[in-house]
Structure formats: C-alpha cells, structure tokens
Amino acid sequence: DIQMTQSPSSLSASVGDRVTITCRASQNISNYLNWYQQKPGKAPKLLIYGASNLQSGVPSRFSGGGSGTDFTLTSSSLQPDDFATYYCQQSYRYPRTFGRGTKVDI
Amino acid sequence: QVHLVQSGAEVKRPGASVKVSCKASGYTFTSYSVAWVRQAPGQGLEWMGWISPYNGNTNYPQKFQGRVSVTADTSRTTAFMELRTLRSDDTALYFCARRTWIGEISYFDFWGQGTLVTVSS
Numbered sequence: 001d002i003q004m005t006q007s008p009s010s011l012s013a014s015v016g017d018r019v020t021i022t023c024r025a026s027q028n029i030s031n032y033l034n035w036y037q038q039k040p041g042k043a044p045k046l047l048i049y050g051a052s053n054l055q056s057g058v059p060s061r062f063s064g065g066g067s068g069t070d071f072t073l074t075s076s077s078l079q080p081d082d083f084a085t086y087y088c089q090q091s092y093r094y095p096r097t098f099g100r101g102t103k104v105d106i
Numbered sequence: 107q108v109h110l111v112q113s114g115a116e117v118k119r120p121g122a123s124v125k126v127s128c129k130a131s132g133y134t135f136t137s138y139s140v141a142w143v144r145q146a147p148g149q150g151l152e153w154m155g156w157i158s159p160y161n162g163n164t165n166y167p168q169k170f171q172g173r174v175s176v177t178a179d180t181s182r183t184t185a186f187m188e189l190r191t192l193r194s195d196d197t198a199l200y201f202c203a204r205r206t207w208i209g210e211i212s213y214f215d216f217w218g219q220g221t222l223v224t225v226s227s
Binding site: 031032034036038041042043044045046049050053055087089091094095096097098099100101 | 141143150151152153165167168169199201203208210211212213214215217218219220
C-alpha cells in the first residue's frame, strides 16, 4: 500500500497567517493527490484535486502544489473558517489511502 | 444540487452485521461510483470500497475483502454498505461519497453526513 505521511500533525496559527501543510507519498504518485478539509463530526470537504486544481466553490486563498512524492497545501491568509483538520489522499493506486491528518487550530 | 443522505446510527453486538444506506439525489446515479470511507473515533480516514451503480462492479481493499459488501439499487438511487462479523474496533463514523474523475484523476466530491456505528457488548 502507498503510505501518505503528513507534516506537521498539528499546528497553531492566527487569522491572517500563511499556512503550509506537507504530504509525502511512499512512492511516486504523479499528480494523483487530493486534499480534504474536515471539521469535528462533519463529513470531509474536497478542496483540491489532481494536486493543484481548486474544487468549485473553494476560496482562492487555498492552493495545492507538488508532484511525484512531495505535495503541499497552502492557505495564503488563514480565516476563522479554516480551523479544521486537513487530509491528503492518493488516487494513484489501490487501495486508496489517506494521510493521518493535520489539525490547524488557534 | 447533489445530496447523499445516509441512514441513522446503529448499535450492534460483536459478531453481528450492519447495513448502512446512502440515498443519492441531484445527479445521474449510474454515472458515478459511490465509495465508503470510515473514521474511527479520533482517527483518520479509511477507504472501504466502492461500487459502480452502472454495472455493479465493486472494488475493495484487501483488509475488508470477505467482510464488506457494497451494493446499489438503481431504482431507488441508493447504495448500501454491509459489514459483517463486527468487532469493537469497527466502531466508527461511516461515510458514503460520490467518486468523480477527470481524465485519470479521481476524487470524492460529495459526501453523506455520516452514520455512527457502535459495536458493543
């Protein structure tokens, strides 16, 4: 199975901060990488697909980058609604696997 | 608009089975696969499998093969996930999600609200 390793596991930030989360795959997955945001007790929400494509309706302050094994998710200016847990997920090979998540709090 | 509405919470004994439903609306049900993802308390997300309602094809990770079945009723635009021989570590929030793809890139773009399954003696 492809292991997805996120870092950091948690971070503290303030409104207006630029925040970057990293996801590393255990093998080359090209750009088959998606990012989700999840709030407690709620379903995940798709933010980015194909490593860098912004899902419709997602604020433009979010961006994704990378290819191969190393990927990033960035919020250019953190907003109160962005405090949540973020997961990366690979869609390159079965079984589909997720990272363990990065919790962003104040 | 796309909606996926799941059945309510379940409490089961160890060794029993559970079947969770996911009613889809707002899109052509047979044009997209429906996936199942679970989340144990305080843990991350785990993909359990999916079904193509168009032809009934399924795909499961090896971890769940033989213990999980995903089915779909196209007349009711509803997908189902059955998990058998439940254990305490199956206690989790179970989500259904629509699988979309562009070219070879696939992702889960709409999700159900989640169904809590508690396994306890």
